[in-house]
Amino acid sequence: MRIELNRKESLLRQAISGLRHHRWGWIALWFILFLLLATIFAGFLSPYDPYEQNRTKSYHPPVRIHLIDEDGLHWPFIYNYYLVDPIFKRYEPDRTKKYNIGLFVKDSTYHLFGLIPCNIHLFGVDSPARVFLLGSDLHGRDILSRLLYGGRVSLSISLVGVFLSFILGLIMGGIAGYFGGWVDNFLMRFGEIIMSIPGIYLLLGLRAIFPTSLSSVEIYLLIVVVLSFIGWAGLARVIRGMVLSIKEREFVQAARAIGSGHMRIIIRHVLPNTLSYTIIALTLSVPGFIISESALSFLSLGIQEPYPSWGNMLTAAQSVRVLTTAPWILIPGLFISITIICFNFLGDGLRDALDPRFKE
C-alpha cells in the first residue's frame, strides 16, 4: 500500500518536474488551468448575461478603451456607440458622455458554482453603454461573455467524454489483457464491432429519437456519452497489449502469490503501470472532443442556439459577410485553436516527462 502511494506521488512529481523543463508544455499547462478557472468563474468574469440581446447593437465592433481625454490621463473609459447605418452596421461614438469602466459592478444575476446567486461582475459600465471587449454577435450579445460560458460547455463536455472513454478503455483493456484466452478474444472482437459503427450516422439517428424537451446541452451530453461508448475500443487495444507484458512481471506474480483478487491486481498493480501512457493519450484526445463538438454543432447535432459553445459560435462566422465585415466573430475559432495547441503541447511535455524511454 505504501509503495503504491509513493509511486503515485512520484508520478505527479515526475510529471511536474519534467514539464518544468519543457517550456511549451509548462506554458500550456498554465494556460489550460487559467482557462478552466475562467470558465468556472464565467459569471463573475463576464460583464453580461450570455443570452442578453442588445437589439440595437448587432455586430457591434470591439469597443475602444480610452485612457487619455482632453485633460490628460484618465481612468479607463469608453463611449456609448449608436447605430448610424443598419445595413452596413456602422456605429458612431457619442463623445458627449464618458462611461468609466467600473470594477465589481452590479449587473445580471448569475449562480456562482451553479448554486449561489450573485450579481457582482468583475467589470462593467453604466447603461446604456456596453463594454463589448470582443464585440457583439448578430443579436447584440457580448462575445466575451458567450466565450466564457461557451468554454464551460465545450471544455467540461470534452473532459466528461475523455474520462468516460478512458475508464471504459482501461477496464476493458485491463481485463482482456490480464485474463487472456476467450475473455480476451471476446472483448477484443466486441471492441472491433464497436469500432466499425459509423459514428456520424448513429448520431444522426439518435438526434432524431431524443425527446425534444431536453435542452441541446443535455442532448449533447448524451451524444458525448454515446461517443465515449463507441470510442473506448482503440485505447482498450493498446492497454491490453501493455497489460499482456506487465502481468508477467514479478510484482504481479508476488501480488498473486499473497492471494490478491483478480480485480484488485488489475486495478492496484497492473493499470497504474500503464498510467504514464494513459495520461499522455488522455491529454492528446481532449482536442478530438473539442473539435468534434464544433463539427457536430456545425452539422446541427451539437449544441444549438441560443446556448453558447465555441463550436456553434464559430458556425455563425460561415458567411462572407461576417468574415469581411465582422471578423471578431472568429474569436471562438482562435480559442479552439489555442486550446487544442495547448493540450497537444501539454501531452507532448507529459510524454517527455513520463515516458521511460525519454528518461536517459
Place this chain on the structure above:
Amino acid sequence: MLNLTSIFIISGRLETIKYFIFIISLIFLLGCPKKEKIPVLKGSETPTYGGSFVLDSISDPKSFNPVIAKETSTTMITDFLFEGLTQINPFTTDMEPRLARSWEYSPDGKIWTFHLRENVKWFDGRQFTADDVVFTYNDLYYNPDIPTSARDILTIDGKRIKVEKVDTYTVRFIMPKPFAPLLFALGMEIMPKHILEPMVKAKTFNSAWGVNTPPDKITGTGPFMISEYIPSQRVVLKRNPNYWRTDKTGNGLPYLDSIVILIVPDQNSSLLKFQAGETDMISIRGEDYAVIKPTEAKGNFTIYNTGPTFSTTFLFFNQNPKAIPQYKLRWFTNKKFRQAIAHSVDKETIINNVMAGLAFPQDSALTPASKFFYNPDIRKYEYNLDKAKSLLQEAGFKNKGGRLYDSEGHHVEFTLFTNSENNQRVNIGNIIKSDLDKLGIKVNFVPIQFNTMVTKLDATFDWEAIIIGLTGGVEPHNGRNVWHSSGQLHMWNPRQAKPVTTWEAEIDRLFEDGATELDKEKRKKIYHRWQEIAAEELPVIYTVTPAALYAVRNKFGGIKPTSLAGVIPYIEEVYLKK
C-alpha cells in the same frame, strides 16, 4: 400551389421568375437612411446581336423535363426552353399572350377558345400546332401516371378541363364551371407531341429528358436551346435562330448568342464568383448587400432592389387535436393567445439584424408583392409586450413570479421547431424566444433537420410550434392548399373532413367563390376579406418578407427591375452593349 421552402428545396415551379409580380415603385428600404435611385435605361442605345450572359445555380438540374420538375434548379433552365399559352406581363401583372395569339370566352365563362400563333416552330423545325396543346394537356398534365403538381391547379371540383382541337391553330377549353385562375394556369409549358407521344405510349415519359439526354433531343419553342451540360460544372444554352418573337424593327430575337449557367456549391461561392467577374448576374441575400455594395463601381455592376418578394416566414401553433395535450390545445386554439404572441414578434429587430435591413414587415397572408390582391387595411400586430400581456390576461392567463400560468395552473411552455439549415429562421426563433421569455412563457427552441420537421408536420403531428416559410405567387388561388381546411398544407390542422371552426368555413367559402368569380374587382374583394380573417384569427403569425436584390453587370441592356421577374422581364430582349 405554395411550396415548403428550405435551403434544399427552394420551392417549386411557381417561384420561377415569370410568375413574380411587378411593383411599380417602392421605397428602397425600410429603416435605411440612404435612399437609392432606381437606375433608368438610357433610351438611345440600340440593341446588338451576340455575346453571352453568365448566371449561376446552387444545384444541378435534375432533368430537363418541365412537366415533372419540382425544383428551381431544373425550372430555371427549362424556362428558357419551353413556353406556355399565356404569361404574366411583369410590368402590369395582367396575363398576356405567348404561344396563344388571342382568346375569347363564352358569356357563361365556361368555354374558352384560344387562337395559336402560326409562326412558331419547334427546335427541330416542325410546326407548332393545336395538336401539341391538346397532347400536352390530355396526355401529360391529366395523365394519372405522370407525377405533376400542375394537375392540382388544373382540377376544378375534382373535374378536369376538357381540351379539344378546333382546327390546326385553334384550341377550346371547356370547364365544368367558370374558373378565374385559368389564364394563369395556362402558363404551363407546352410540349412537342411528335417527340413525346411515343414515350407516353411506352410509359417511359417519367424518365424522359433526364440529364443525360443528348442536348439536341430536347425540343421546345423557347428563345434558347441546350447546347451542352457538364454535370456539376455548367449548362450552356444557345440562341434559337427560329424564335418567333421579333423586336420593334422586325429583327429576330433573342439578341444574345448564349446563356451559361455555372453550377456553384453554395451562396457564398456564388457571391465570390460574381465579385471575381465570372458571372454577370446574381440575386443577393440581404446579409450580403453590405459586402457587395462597396464594390459596385469597381466591379462595373448595378444593384437593383425590386421590393418585397413572395417569400414568407412565419410562426404557427399546432391546432390538431390528435397529438398534443388537451390543455396545450386550449392555449393554441385561443385566438387571444395567438394574438399576444403576434404582438411579441419584434419585426424591426428581425429586419435590422437578421435580414440586414433589407426586408419588409408582413402582417397579411399575402405579401405586398401581390400588389393587386394585397390588402393593406387589415389588423396589424406591432411589437408591444404590454399589449401582449393584457391580451394574455384577457385570455385567462396569469403571471406569477415571472412565469405565466393558464387558468388551470399549467405553466405555459412549448417546444418551437425550425429547420437548422436555415440560419435566418434560427435567428428569428432566437429573437422570438427571448421576447416570450419576458412574458413568462418558456420556449424550448429546437432547430432540427428539415426532413425531420416535415415528417412531424405532415405525418406524426407531434409538434407544438414551428417557424417555417412558404413562397407564393401572383394568383391567390394557389394558396388553396394552405388555406382551405381540406388542404394538404393546411398545416395547423390539415386535411379536415369538415371545417372545424366558423372562420375556417368562411375561408373555404371565399376560396371557392374566388375561383369561380371572373370579375377582377369582385375577386379582389373576396381575397381582401380572406386576408382580414387571416389577420384577425392568426392561424399563422407572419414575420417579415425579404427584399429582392439583384446585381447585374452594366454592359448588358434590356435590364429592367420588376418585382415579378427580377431584373429581366424578357430574357430574349437582353443584349450586350457595344
